[in-house]
Each structure stands twice: as structure tokens, then as C-alpha cells.
Amino acid sequence: MTQTIPMIHEDALPGHESQLEPKPEWQPRYPGSGRLAGKVAIVTGADSGIGRAVAALYAREGADIAIVYLLEDDDAQETIRIVESEGRRAIAIKADVGSRTACDAIVEQTLAAFGKVDILVNNAGEQHPDKDITDISEEQLKRTFQTNIFGMFYLVQAARPHLQAGAAIINCTSVTMYQGSKELLDYSATKGAITAFTRSLSENLIEHGIRVNAVAPGPIWTPLNPCGGASEEKLEHFGESTPMGRPGQPNEVAPSFLFLACDDASYMSGKVLHPNGGIIVNG
Template sequence: MYPKYPYYGYEQKCEKVPVTFPPQQQYRQPGFEYLMEPRPIYDNPNYIGTGKLKDKVAIISGGDSGIGRAVAVAFAKEGANIVISYLDEHQDAVETKQAIEQLGRRCVLIPGDLRKEEVCQHVVNVTADLFGKIDVLVNNHAVQFIRDSLLDISAEQLQASFQTNILSFFHLTKAALPHMPAGSSIVNTTSVNAYIGRENLIDYSSTKGAIVSYTRALAKNVVEQGIRVNAVAPGPIWTPLIPATFTPEMVKSFGADVPMKRAGQPFELAPVYVLLASDDGSYITGQTIHVNGGQFVSS
């Protein structure tokens, strides 16, 4: 079942956007895009870049797939060179690299576990050595684990959630800041769950709430350096994290409970990251932009 889908208010010929999904499950976080059915839609063919990020250098964590892949491709269309930090999803990462290089931009892949501060420093060192600067940092990687009760959340899971979803943001940003000139931008991926809470994603929701506060505080801290810091709060988006988190039956109806009655696709978030990364967002800092299919949130 597919709806008519308008791009930016105009009916265009485009790939069909699914409303329901075949039941499926992956058993490893954060998941593999190449195994998904259907594959997420990461590129809007009607999006034409206008040089908003010409010759900029962007690090995108989790850029191998999902939202990160869509952001990487949109940034490349806008003229940026891309460094993708990812765990070990090599096949997905290579596909993303190929998509970026087809757009005429450079793409560097750096696998590694960002829970380790030395890996974060390595990502930044490689980027600085190759390009001499970092103009955009997108902190985008995450894990999430379904648990019906707080009593079911082990100490190991709690550590994994916080080390991956927020502590690594501190490490990667701390390493990058000395290489970010005035006019640079940091964009953090949080979640609608930071605002509405999710009863079976307690630790995940908590880390995403921390990202909102981190974004606000860091924005004030670096504003005099001419660096802007913002966040994007996605709702239900069809990414590898979904089949890697939910049961097959939950996947089947994923996204149906929002006002737009469907999950979003990664390409639908990418222009917001472009806005926040580019001079179009020059008067925006410390803010969170919601892309969630119509869910009401209170900040």
C-alpha cells in the first residue's frame, strides 16, 4: 500500500513510499541496511544541490546507512567532502561511499567503536590530516533495546546505551572542536522519544533527552567561537535500527501510529540537516527541529 507523496508541496514522479513493511528482524545492533526489505529511500532525485556546502568537510557518525546515509548524500549534493565514521557495517558503508563519489565528492570511511575515546580522536585526526579542517560534525549514531520493564535493563545494557548514544558525542565533539573554524556547525541526532518518552525504551529515551540538553548547553558554550549547535529529533524513520530493535509484528505496522499514518524515510530528514549545517541556518543555534510525521511534542 502506497500513498501519493508530495515533495515540498509539489506532486513529482518519485519512488513509492511504503506505509506497511514485511515482517522482519535482525539480531544485531545497529543493523544492516542491505538486509532490509524494502530498502530505505535515502535520496530524493528531485533534490538539486546549490553549493550550500561547497568544499566544506563533514564528519558524519553512523553515516553508512539510514539517516546518516541520506545526510551524507545530501551534503555531497551541496558540495561537501564526507568522512563517515561507522562501527563495522562495511557493505553499507561501501554503498554510501559509491553514492557520494558518483556525485563527484570525496568520501573517507573510518570504521571503529566510538564508545572508545581514542577511536573518536582517530576519526578527527584522520580528517584533519586529510583536509586540514572540520566544518560540520554530525553526531548521529545510536543503539536501542526493547525492554518491557526497568527491571529488565541490565547494567551492561545501560552502559552500552549511554556510552554509545551520548558519551561518544562528548568525545567526538571534544576532539573535533579545535579543528572547527568560525562558521562551523554541529548537528546532533536526538529523537521524539526525548519528548514523549517510550515505556519500553527507557534508557534510549533518557540518552536522547540528554542529547537535547547537551545541544542547548554546548550551543551557549561555543557561540562566541562562531560555532552553531543544533539537533534534529526524528520520529519513526525506516532505518536499520528498526528491524534490529523490534519484533517482526512491530515492524509490520511501524510508523502507523503517527498522524501521517506512516513511517518517514531517511531522505525526508536530510534537508533539515543541510539547513542546520549551512549558512541558511546562520541564526539558528541551541534548537531542536522535529521531523516526526505530526506527533505533538512539548519542549
């Protein structure tokens, strides 16, 4: 099992879902229909939040899951339990996606356990709010980019030789890529890079029958926000600025990842879906 110590661990990232109140809603909302039967998925950041909801929904639809996480062993084991309760197999891989060698090991362990990789979900990310750009240290800037975008390059590079025609890659970008965020300068910049990466990688791989898409969530109730340095005032009003007037739940985002992973989206590549509470982004 691969373990790379994170370069920095400001705030309380990535945060324990088991300690979060109220608990995020990860539960799939409908019976499975076999849309991912026999598939194998790698889901990064799958111990909690959106990643856990994606793993749960993929398992219900028939996929076996490699659950990649950074630190929270208890949360990862709970996601394992959730996947297994759906009758599917799961492994937990403790790894820092900001490390190329760790990403190589993630793919190797997935192949050893399941024999193939059909779906790659690049969901892991970190954020560090700062009120002024001069507050962003060089170390923080490098670390945010290393986790949020370098890790996607590393994992795609590791998985690419094993992805066959029909495979799908889904990246997690953000509404902040389209709207901006005055206190999440480095985070928003990485999300812009992820969107460009998604569109460019789609062009690169489409002739090989591999689809690449992305999901850009709005404000979603996950450990990333309360554990990522958000103020009490911001948390109190989290999500209220959306047209729906509330934050979203992980299980309201996971269906977008399912759609892009399965044959329902067989004619879509290079696209971004926007589960964001009604925010118009024109992107």
C-alpha cells in the same frame, strides 16, 4: 584505520541496510545548489539510514564526507560510492564512537584526508527494547549511554580545537525524548541527555561563532528498528500512530540536517527540528 570491538552486540545491531526490505529511501530529492561547497563533514552512523541520507545530501551540496561506521563494511562502501557519484571525496572510518581514543582517531583521519572539519554530525546511536526496567542489564545501560551520549562528548572534544567560526554541530536526538517510550527506557534517557547537551553546548560555543543544533526524528525506516529487537507486530504497524499514518524515510529527515549545517540557519543555535510525521511535541 581505527577499529574498536563493541562492548556488547545484542540483537543484530547496528544492522545491514543492504539486507533490509523494503530498502530505505536515501536519495536526495532535488538538485544541489552549492550550499556546502568546499565544506568537510564528519557524519557518524553514515553507513546506513539517516546517516547515509545526510551524507548523500551533503555531498550533493558540495561537501566532502568522513563516513564513520561501526561494523557494516558493505554498507559503508555503498555510502562511499554514493558520495563519489556526486563528485565529492569520501573516506570510511570504522570506529566505535563510545571510545575516546577512537573519536580522537576519527578527527585525525579526517584532518589527514581533507585538512579541516567544518561540520560534525553526531548521528550514531543504538537501542535495545525492554518491556520491564528490571530487564535492562548494567552492561546494556552503560553501553547505550556510551554510544549515544558519551560518544558525542568524545567527538566534540576531539574536533573542538579544529572547529573555526562558522562551523556547525548537529546532534541526533529523538521524538522519544519528548513523548517517552515505554520499551526504550535507556535509549529515551540518552535522547533527553542529547537535547540538554545540544542546548548547553550551544551556549558554550556560540561566542566562538560555532552553532549547535539538533534534529529529533520520529519513526523513520532504518536498520535500527528491525535490527534493534523490535517485535514483528511492532514492525508491522511501525509509524502508523503518527498523524501522517506512516513511518518517515531517511531522505525526509536529511534536509533538516542540511538546513542546520548551512548558512540558511545562520541565526539558529540551540534549537531542535522535528521531522516526525506531524507529532506535536511542543519542544
